[in-house]
Amino acid sequence: MQLSDSLNQLIEALRCQPGIGPKSAQRIAFHLLERDRKGGTQLGSALTKAMTAIGHCQTCRTFCEQPQCDICLSTKRQDSGTLCVVESPTDVLAIEQTGQYLGLYFVLMGHLSPIDGIGPKEIGLDVLEQKLSQGGINEVILATNPSVEGETTAYYIAQLCHKNNVGASRIAHGIPVGGELDLVDGRTLMHAFSGRRVVTQE
Amino acid sequence: MQLSDSLNQLIEALRCQPGIGPKSAQRIAFHLLERDRKGGTQLGSALTKAMTAIGHCQTCRTFCEQPQCDICLSTKRQDSGTLCVVESPTDVLAIEQTGQYLGLYFVLMGHLSPIDGIGPKEIGLDVLEQKLSQGGINEVILATNPSVEGETTAYYIAQLCHKNNVGASRIAHGIPVGGELDLVDGRTLMHAFSGRRVVTQE
Numbered sequence: 591m592q593l594s595d596s597l598n599q600l601i602e603a604l605r606c607q608p609g610i611g612p613k614s615a616q617r618i619a620f621h622l623l624e625r626d627r628k629g630g631t632q633l634g635s636a637l638t639k640a641m642t643a644i645g646h647c648q649t650c651r652t653f654c655e656q657p658q659c660d661i662c663l664s665t666k667r668q669d670s671g672t673l674c675v676v677e678s679p680t681d682v683l684a685i686e687q688t689g690q691y692l693g694l695y696f697v698l699m700g701h702l703s704p705i706d707g708i709g710p711k712e713i714g715l716d717v718l719e720q721k722l723s724q725g726g727i728n729e730v731i732l733a734t735n736p737s738v739e740g741e742t743t744a745y746y747i748a749q750l751c752h753k754n755n756v757g758a759s760r761i762a763h764g765i766p767v768g769g770e771l772d773l774v775d776g777r778t779l780m781h782a783f784s785g786r787r788v789v790t791q792e
Numbered sequence: 793m794q795l796s797d798s799l800n801q802l803i804e805a806l807r808c809q810p811g812i813g814p815k816s817a818q819r820i821a822f823h824l825l826e827r828d829r830k831g832g833t834q835l836g837s838a839l840t841k842a843m844t845a846i847g848h849c850q851t852c853r854t855f856c857e858q859p860q861c862d863i864c865l866s867t868k869r870q871d872s873g874t875l876c877v878v879e880s881p882t883d884v885l886a887i888e889q890t891g892q893y894l895g896l897y898f899v900l901m902g903h904l905s906p907i908d909g910i911g912p913k914e915i916g917l918d919v920l921e922q923k924l925s926q927g928g929i930n931e932v933i934l935a936t937n938p939s940v941e942g943e944t945t946a947y948y949i950a951q952l953c954h955k956n957n958v959g960a961s962r963i964a965h966g967i968p969v970g971g972e973l974d975l976v977d978g979r980t981l982m983h984a985f986s987g988r989r990v991v992t993q994e
Contacts, residue, residue, distance in 0.1 A: 593885070594843050596838070597846060599838045602838075603831070606832065608823045616882070621809070624880065630843045631843045634843060636798070636801045636804075636806075641825075641832045642798060644798055652794075655796045678822065680818070726855070731845045
């Protein structure tokens with residue numbers, strides 16, 4: 591049985607989603623056609639709209655429909671003088687959900703990876719350096735991922751900070767809260783030991 | 793952090809897909825925006841196109857962009873005189889992939905389920921009865937799923953066939969080829985015993 595062209599195109603297009611293989615794509619296509627045409631139509635227009643309407647914030651590079659995002663526009667955040675550097679907008683989301691950090695962000699949209707042709711300019715470090723040289727930032731918190739590329743990127747940005755006389759700090763790596771010591775991997779345990787803090791007498 | 797409206801709408805809309813929860817929807821939305829805007833745009837237009845262009849074959853009710861599908865239009869298939877009744881277009885696909893069945897199909901797009909308000913008319917049994925009364929069909933192969941609803945539907949259609957003097961048969965249920973006897977559930981094993989066939993001497 592030859593599937594119709596539109597159906598084949600739909601199944602092929604569904605596979606652009608991470609974690610969706612050929613079988614899942616077929617299942618989703620038939621589900622939408624058989625049981626949820628309204629949902630399928632809504633998804634179609636939501637995708638079309640989002641792909642054109644969502645751009646990047648001029649100041650922090652996160653996803654945004656306006657020229658600048660709400661966080662960058664907040665004067666309270668601007669006055670904080672701290673800037674947190676993360677790899678992706680989902681990291682901003684995770685940090686915002688804690689409700690504890692009240693400074694600005696800078697979203698790299700990736701990390702340094704010379705082998706893939708991703709240099710300082712591709713992750714917006716020219717924009718970041720300009721921001722640092724303008725003043726108003728006292729501390730840069732480096733919250734890139736604890737991978738080799740993330741560490742390299744953090745180190746590179748720390749150098750930029752020193753050049754512009756801005757303090758730089760790296761978020762702590764160690765045992766996750768609620769985690770069990772014997773289930774944690776060796777590298778995390780090593781980080782936990784090297785990052786130990788003096789317990790002060792009260 | 794407030795996500796932008798288009799992004800929230802996209803994440804919500806992605807959840808119409810089976811197996812996609814809130815976390816996966818968010819991951820997919822960010823993946824498409826960060827790394828595959830082209831794929832996202834293509835998926836958007838493929839969905840919009842498929843949801844409007846794909847209708848049902850007038851004769852067998854499967855998904856089809858023309859008034860009748862290729863299988864129903866084939867004279868070779870029409871001459872076979874056999875009609876296979878299945879619950880969904882994916883069943884047609886599975887049977888066609890074996891390459892062994894060369895007759896016509898009738899797709900119910902569901903099964904009888906009075907509790908959900910799905911009666912004979914909702915699964916097109918009026919169309920099927922008209923087809924049976926017109927002649928040209930010698931055998932109806934009932935290939936609905938071996939669930940309670942599937943069995944009930946098969947029984948109901950068998951009655952329709954008898955009324956119109958058309959032979960009806962049910963596909964065999966038993967041990968799957970390559971399956972292990974001790975891993976098969978009791979009901980399947982029972983079916984395998986009651987459906988046993990005489991081994992003829994050669």
